Amino acid sequence: MAACVDVIIVGAGNRGSIYAHFAVAFPERMRVVGVADPNPFSRERLREQHRIEEHNAFTGVTQLPDVSLADAVLICTPDRLHKEPAVVFAQKGYHILLEKPMAVTAEDCIEIMSVCSESQVMLAVCHVLRYLPAVQKIKELIDSGAIGDVIHIQHLEPVGFYHFAHSFVRGNWRSEAGSSFSLLAKSCHDIDLINYWAGGRRCLKVSSFGSLSHFTKDNQPQGASDRCLSCSVEAGCPYSAKKIYLDRVTQGEVGWPVSVLCSSSLPDIESVTEALCSGPYGRCVYDCDNDVCTNQVVNMQFEVGLTASFSMVAFTEQMCQRKTTISGSKVTNSSRALQAGDLPTLSGKSTLGRGGRLSPPKVTHHVDPSPPGASGLGGHGGGDYHLMDRFISAVASCDPALILSGPEETLQSHLLVFQAERARREGVVLSGGGEEGRDTVNNNP
Known part of the structure; x- marks a missing residue:
């Protein structure tokens, strides 16, 4: 049996607590031995949950001693605070699990990758969707040639109306100055x-279109207040903070999104009411300081004729139930497509063949998103568990091949995101990233 991996949690908020839960579910595989967070409530709660010694609880990274306390670090700080701890811990020799995005500028992403490479430490970025069994099944079918040459990828992310309002209108990711643009975040x-x-095919060209829609002062209903709890039209508003948060607490629901409202206590009716009266989550969605896109499309042309289209939209009833269609040409006069709805389930279906007949019939592949015993790590369709399982196994066995979202590949996809956003802002078609993107990307267009 592989040795138990000791980890430090940097950032004891929502994501840090979720990843730390792997030690509760699998204590023989991972142990949390340190925590760093400036918030005393979050820091102490995680310290008590994992029985961390008091002298290994820190307010910040600079407090940590030079002597190694653990094998790895899980960095779950806000987006703009990823670079410093990643560089510091890499230089100290820790293997790193880094919450996405890597950083909010291309230069910082490149530096993180370079330092990890120079320090010879493993870096896994939390692209949890890569680790989903359904995503791996799609990859397996593509690589096996089951649909022939991949011709087009069509991918949709329906963010969900109240999810977007929570995170990107009222919440931590509402402004580029405070976090980053929504395509990255x-x-x-x-x-x-x-x-x-x-x-592995390079993206040659990328274009993008999108904007901030609806969540503006111009669309505020007549008679609306700047806060939901004192608003005369709140009852008819789908974005009512009372409905999204307070009604949930009344019904005993204190998980996300309620769980992030109170920074100094567990959520209850009193603390959530106070948060809605004075904090950002009680504000009218039409009277906030948000400036990030609510809807965006990205069009990509890869090598060997592959094209791809991505759409992100806030105004959906479904929340993050992504849908993918991948079309390929198996043989002459025959085309096939992979269709994945909600991503935990994958369907493969042939389309019209020679003579307009359906051949062969639909084939459905069912995959189990998370195994028994992984309760508390079921987020992202089970991706949270599979990410942690792979990372901890990689550290325990010193095998970076187990990591599906390593530094070089993750950097390439981040550079593509930066190029897409630049293309949207400038209204132009740009190179897709790669080596060219390292030289030409402009993070503050």
């Missing part, structure tokens, strides 16, 4: 999947 997962399925 929300959809770098999806561009990474397309790049992954493209199988």
